[in-house]
Every structure is written in C-alpha cells, then in structure tokens.
Amino acid sequence: MKFTRNPRYQDLRNEVADEHAFFNRRQALRAAGVATAGIALTTGVACSEPQQGGPTGTSAGSAHPKPGAGIEASPTKWKVSDDTTPEDAVTGYCNFYEFGTQKTDPPRYADAMTVSPWSIAVTGMTDAPGTYTVNDLVDYDALEERIYRHRCVEAWSMVVPWVGVPLAGIIDKLKPTAEAKYVEFETYLNKDEMRGVRYPVIDWPYIEGLRLDEARNELSFMAVGVFGKAMPKQNGAPLRTVVPWKYGFKGCKSIVRISFTDKEPRTAWNKANANEYGFYSNVNPNVDHPRWSQASERIIGGRGFNPRRETDMFNGYEAQVAHLYEGMDLTKNF
C-alpha cells in the first residue's frame, strides 16, 4: 500500500487566513443585502470580532509559551484524593496515535511537530468564524490548575494536574449560533512530522466532539499545560481539551479546528468501530467495552506491578455531570 501525502498540506493550512477573509466577506454581503435588522445586528458583531482576535489582531504579537516552559496557574477546588501521577509517567506513557501506537512513541517522536506558530480555524454555526491564535482563545494571565483523574478507555488511569482555562469561556468567545448543538475538534495532521499517520490506524485527521451543554459544563477544560509547564508535545501541545468524566480519547489534542454544528460529529474512534466507541463514551463501570471490563482500572506510575482500583461512575464526577444524561439509557448511549 502506498500513501501519498499532499505536498501542499502545510500551505493549505496557512491559507486558513484567507478562509477567514472569505467568511467575513460573505457576512458583509449578507449584512448589506438581504438582512433584516436583527441579522444585521448579529453579523455586524461577527464582522468585527475575528479581527480583534485573529492573527492580525492586537494579541497576535504575544506567542504562546514553548512546550515545557514554566507557566503560572492559580490552584482550584478541583483535586483528587489519590496521589498525583509522577510527571515522567504522564509525559512518558501517552496515546497519541499520530506518532505511533506504542505508549512510548509519542514521547520519542512528537518532537518533530511544529507547534509555533499555531492557528485554530473556527468554522460552522458561529457568529465569530475565523482564524485564531492560542493567545486569542486562552488568557495566559488567568490560568487555573485542575487536578483531574484521567481514565483511559483501555482501563488504566492517572491523576493529572492540568493547567488551562474553562472550555465554557472559549465557547462563549466563539459565539456558536442558536442552531448549534455540538462542537467538533480536529487534531493537527502533518505526514512529515507525524510518523504514525503513515498507517491507516484510524481515519485521519483525529476528530472529537461534544454536545454543547457538555462542552459548557464546569468540568470541561482547555488545557495548555501540565505540571506547571506549557503542554509537552506528546500530551497535545499547544492546546487540548480535557473532559474528565469521559474516557481519555474524548479529549482532543493539538487542536487546529473548532467547528459548531447541529449534527452529532462523526468522531474518529466512533468511525473506526461504532460498537466499541460511542459518541458519549462516559466513564461507566457498568457498561463494558465489548473486549474488556470497565469495572476497574490499572493505576499508572506506581511502584511494582500496577495496583488496580474500582472505576467510579462518571470517573467520580457524577455530581457535576449526571444531570446532562437524565432520561438517557447509558447502555445504549455508551
């Protein structure tokens, strides 16, 4: 099998700025032409918004910190009673299949990924489409540290001190329209820099998604760092989502696109195997993966053979998120 790469991929990514201009032009036309007063008002706001926040805007000069650079974050109430996983385990045992399927592949090969400059295309049902820098989305003066348990669908877990900002604030900034029901995230894809994508392990690029009310939940987090340092490449630099009541793969690493839609996103693992990886993928000890039990998990990073712990419903965040799924059959909507 031969995989050919599109040699213009990087150029195409850089052209996203033109897409931004394109979106604005379309809105300008709409505002000038057919618009009622109400639409004219919203589009008027939309027109000015990306220019304030886009790469040509005022904040474009301040680049996000390099992976591993120290960043300041204030502590929060989000903590886990168990010990925090050692840093070398968090940065040395990773699933980031773009760099290979072994846990040691991302730490070994992610260094090839270019994370600066970085732009995030915002598309779909939004009043603020355009191209954004990391600093446009994340206020580095308002970083929080949240210690969350990270439960992988492979039945292991870690306790990770993420640094970032609430996802809800970013969603608000990006102004999804009233019709938007879902948010979709896409991971960076570059065949020159990511050796794992030479194999069709899944349908690249990696796509993840959340219902908008899930994305706005107080737990949902846009992480730009871990252990008080800017995000290492193997953990999803420069920015990634963390959704602690769901299996780890619901977090999307190295985000290059955020889209708002009214249809449930076709997420990468769901496309690869819908029987095993549902759209929701909430941590649930009572619903097994077809190939293994989810009732307990191996703890990563301890001494000796990994001890096991019982898996908690919604990974221990039931109080914060159970209401999102009221009336839903979680066996069917796994």
Next chain:
Amino acid sequence: MAIHSRTLRIFGKHWMKPLTLIALLLPGAWIFGNWALMLAYLPHEMGFNPVEYTHRFLGDTAIRVLLVTLLVTPVRDITGWAPIILIRRRIGMAAFFYAALHILAYLWLDKMWSLAALWEDVLLRQYITFGMASFALLIPLALTSTNTAIRKLGRQTWQRIHYLIYPLAILAVLHHYFMVKGFQIEPLVHGGILAVLLLWRVVKWVGPVFTKKSATA
C-alpha cells in the same frame, strides 16, 4: 548415571541443542530480570504499565516462537539439512511455556487467581476466546512431545494430533489481531508470516497432485 543421561537429553548431543535452549530462554530471562529490578524498586525497561508490558511481551514471545516452530520444516526441506529437526520439539515446547506464562500472568495480575473471572472472559470476550482455544489446542501437543508418546501413539496418530498446530497458530494470531485497538501493523505482520508458512505447506502437499496429473495428461 540416570541423571547424567537426562542432563544429556536436555542439553543435547548436537551442538544446536544447547544453543537453541539458550536462545529460547533469553526472553524469559529478560522478563524475569525486569520483574526482579521492578520489585527491588530499581530502574527497569517495562515502562509505566509493567502489567501491560508483561502481557504483551509474553504473548508476542509465544506467537513468535510458535512461528519459528513452523519455520523449522520449510528450512529443512529447502536446505536439505536434516539435523535441524532435532531442535523443533524444544522450540515448540518453548512456545507452550511462554503461552502458559502469558495466561498465568493474566490470571495472577488481572484476575487475582479467580478462575471464574477468567472463564467469564473466555465466554464474553472474543479475543480471549480465541486465545484460550489456541492454548487448549497447544496442551495435547505439549503432552505428546516425548519419545515415549510418539512410540505409544505411533508415528501417524502422533502426526495427526500435531497438525493441530495449524489451527492453533491461526487462533493465536486472531487473538492478537482482535485485541489491538484500530488498524495496527504488528498482528498483521505475524499473520503475514503465518500465511506464508501455511501456504508453503499447501503448495508442498497439493503441488505434487497437479504435477502428477499434468504428467499423466
């Protein structure tokens, strides 16, 4: 004297026998060595999930040694070097021992010695069903891998039993294939090698039938 002859049998008279034994023991030495380092809280090579590492390492070793077992006959036929058959039994037995260690490690580290939990997995999880079926077929082969067994069963019956290696090797590769997440290359490489080794036998058995037919035609 009895001890002496048994010792001779294990280490073998032919120079290949001790060398093969040492080669077959190396993966075991690696994993036991790493366990010892880990349990002594010393740096080891098993990464941050030593349980998963152990399962993968022992499983991979069992499958690979099984594939080497299947390689012996083609190598003999192609090179015409008959003595190589002397090491086939010990390679096959090593595959059995690594498979047994793989299952014991699973039973110990993941199932806390609960045979009921293991049986539940066999019934519920397809890839474990394949794996256990493969091991179940390997047991009679291991039990009949003695000179006495061959003598008692007769060469033909013994040979028929040992044809089980073909289905069990397929089951072992399927076990690996259905265990991994997404489209991964390693079980496909094992499967490809197995396919070549099996096809080679098909050609060896079926080939003469066609040449005979074409000769008479």
